[in-house]
Amino acid sequence: MTNETNENDDPTAQPRATDGGSAVEPVDDASAGENSEIVEVFPEGDLDLRAGADDCYKCTTCDISCPVAEVDEEFPGPKFQGPEQWRLKRKEDIDIGDSITSCSNCMRCDSACPSDVPLSQMHNEARGEYVDEQMSVLSREYIRNRILSNYRTSARFASKVPRFANFMMNFGPVRWVMEKTLGVTKEREFPEFAEQTFREWWHDRGGAQVQNADKRVAYFHGCYSNYNTPEVAKAMVRVFEYFDYEVLVPPQQCSGTPMFANGMLTDARRHAVTNVTELAATIDDGADIIASCTSCSLSLRQEYPELFDIDRIEDVAGNTFEALEYLRIHEDLEEALSDAELDGQSFAYHGPCHARNQGLHRQAVELFRDVDDVHVEDVGDSCSGISGTYGWKAEKYKTSMKIGEEMFDHLERAEGDTGMTECPTCAMQMEHGTGYEIRHPLQLIEDALLA
Structure with a gap:
C-alpha cells in the first residue's frame, strides 16, 4: 500500500519510519538537480501516500461506488477525500476538509478502484489528522464520537447490570436527552446487553472442551459478540469443536473498527498493541486467528498493517480468517x-461491505444453496447504510436510512422470512428497517450440525 524503501542503498541514511507506513525513499540530490526541492506530503513521522495518490487517474469509479455520495449531493466523494486531498497537501499546508466526517468507512471504494489506490487508508489518515488538529476535544461531536468509538468501555459497565441498562438505554426520555446533549439519535433502539457475556460463559464451562494441538484456532470474538450477542460466539465455538478444533480465547481489546471510522487513531493503536501481542502468542502456539465479525477480521487483516507499525503485526494479519471462510478452506462443509x-x-442474506472487501460476500449463499430444505436469497450488493457508529449519529441518521432503502426494499420482496448477515451493525439496520429477525450463518450451521 505504501512506498517501499531499500535501506541497503545508503547504509548511513536515517529513513523516516512512520507508524504503519514505510519510510520515505531517499532522493539523490545530484540526479534531482540543483534547483529541485524535496516536497514532504506530511511532516516527519506521518504517513506518505504519494505513490498511492499518484496512481489515481481520476476515473471516478470510487465516487460511483460510494453509498454516501449516491444520496448526499454535498459529499465530495472518496476521490477528493483521498487522492485529491493528499495532492493538495503537497502544494500547500491546508486543513483537512470537514466533509471527511461524512465518510462512513464502508471501504467499498477500495474494492472498486481499478488502480489499487489505498483510498480507505488515506481516509483513515485524514480523519485522524482532522480529529487531532481541528476538532475541539470539548465539542459535542468529539465527546459523542469518543464514547461511540470506545463502545467496549460502556458495554463493560452496562453488562454488570444488563437489565437496568437495557431499560434505561431504551427509555424514551433518556434517548431524547442523549440526542439533545450528545447527538446520538433517538430513532434507534439500543441493542440489548446479554445477562451473561460470552467470556463469562466461556469461564463457567471451563474453557475449551476439545484439546487438539494439530487443529487449533484463536477466537477474536470482538465486543458485540461478547456483550450483546454471545449466542453467535457460542455457535462459533460449538461448530469449531464439532470439527475437532481446540478453541483458544485470548485476552483482547476492541478491534478498533469504530475508532478508525471516527478518527480516534491513538485509541485504536492502544487496542491494537494488546491484540497483536496476544494474538501473535497464539500463533506461536500453533493457532490461526478466527473472527466471526467481518469488520473485525478486516481490521486485523488490512487496517492494522496499513496504519500501525507494531512488532509482528504482519504475522497477525497473515494468519487471520473469517470463521466461515476458514471452515470452507479446511473442512468439507458441504x-x-x-x-x-x-x-x-x-433466509434473506445481506453481504456486508466489509465482507465484500475480503471477497467473502457470497460465501453464505454458496454454502447453503445446495442444502436441502434451506433457501438463501442474496438481497443484492447495496450497503446497509449504518456503517457501525455512523448511523447512530443524529445528523447522519437520515443519510444512513436513505442509503439502506435499496436493501430494505430487497428484503421486503425476498422470499425469506428471516434475515442473515455476518455483521452485527448490518443486522441492527436490517432489523430496524424491516423488523426481520436476523441470524448469523454460524448459528444456522450450528442448528444444522448440532440440533
Whole structure:
C-alpha cells in the first residue's frame, strides 16, 4: 500500500519510519538537480501516500461506488477525500476538509478502484489528522464520537447490570436527552446487553472442551459478540469443536473498527498493541486467528498493517480468517451439511461491505444453496447504510436510512422470512428497517450440525 524503501542503498541514511507506513525513499540530490526541492506530503513521522495518490487517474469509479455520495449531493466523494486531498497537501499546508466526517468507512471504494489506490487508508489518515488538529476535544461531536468509538468501555459497565441498562438505554426520555446533549439519535433502539457475556460463559464451562494441538484456532470474538450477542460466539465455538478444533480465547481489546471510522487513531493503536501481542502468542502456539465479525477480521487483516507499525503485526494479519471462510478452506462443509434438516427455512442474506472487501460476500449463499430444505436469497450488493457508529449519529441518521432503502426494499420482496448477515451493525439496520429477525450463518450451521 505504501512506498517501499531499500535501506541497503545508503547504509548511513536515517529513513523516516512512520507508524504503519514505510519510510520515505531517499532522493539523490545530484540526479534531482540543483534547483529541485524535496516536497514532504506530511511532516516527519506521518504517513506518505504519494505513490498511492499518484496512481489515481481520476476515473471516478470510487465516487460511483460510494453509498454516501449516491444520496448526499454535498459529499465530495472518496476521490477528493483521498487522492485529491493528499495532492493538495503537497502544494500547500491546508486543513483537512470537514466533509471527511461524512465518510462512513464502508471501504467499498477500495474494492472498486481499478488502480489499487489505498483510498480507505488515506481516509483513515485524514480523519485522524482532522480529529487531532481541528476538532475541539470539548465539542459535542468529539465527546459523542469518543464514547461511540470506545463502545467496549460502556458495554463493560452496562453488562454488570444488563437489565437496568437495557431499560434505561431504551427509555424514551433518556434517548431524547442523549440526542439533545450528545447527538446520538433517538430513532434507534439500543441493542440489548446479554445477562451473561460470552467470556463469562466461556469461564463457567471451563474453557475449551476439545484439546487438539494439530487443529487449533484463536477466537477474536470482538465486543458485540461478547456483550450483546454471545449466542453467535457460542455457535462459533460449538461448530469449531464439532470439527475437532481446540478453541483458544485470548485476552483482547476492541478491534478498533469504530475508532478508525471516527478518527480516534491513538485509541485504536492502544487496542491494537494488546491484540497483536496476544494474538501473535497464539500463533506461536500453533493457532490461526478466527473472527466471526467481518469488520473485525478486516481490521486485523488490512487496517492494522496499513496504519500501525507494531512488532509482528504482519504475522497477525497473515494468519487471520473469517470463521466461515476458514471452515470452507479446511473442512468439507458441504458434505457435513448434506444430511442436515432445517425444516424448510428461508433466509434473506445481506453481504456486508466489509465482507465484500475480503471477497467473502457470497460465501453464505454458496454454502447453503445446495442444502436441502434451506433457501438463501442474496438481497443484492447495496450497503446497509449504518456503517457501525455512523448511523447512530443524529445528523447522519437520515443519510444512513436513505442509503439502506435499496436493501430494505430487497428484503421486503425476498422470499425469506428471516434475515442473515455476518455483521452485527448490518443486522441492527436490517432489523430496524424491516423488523426481520436476523441470524448469523454460524448459528444456522450450528442448528444444522448440532440440533
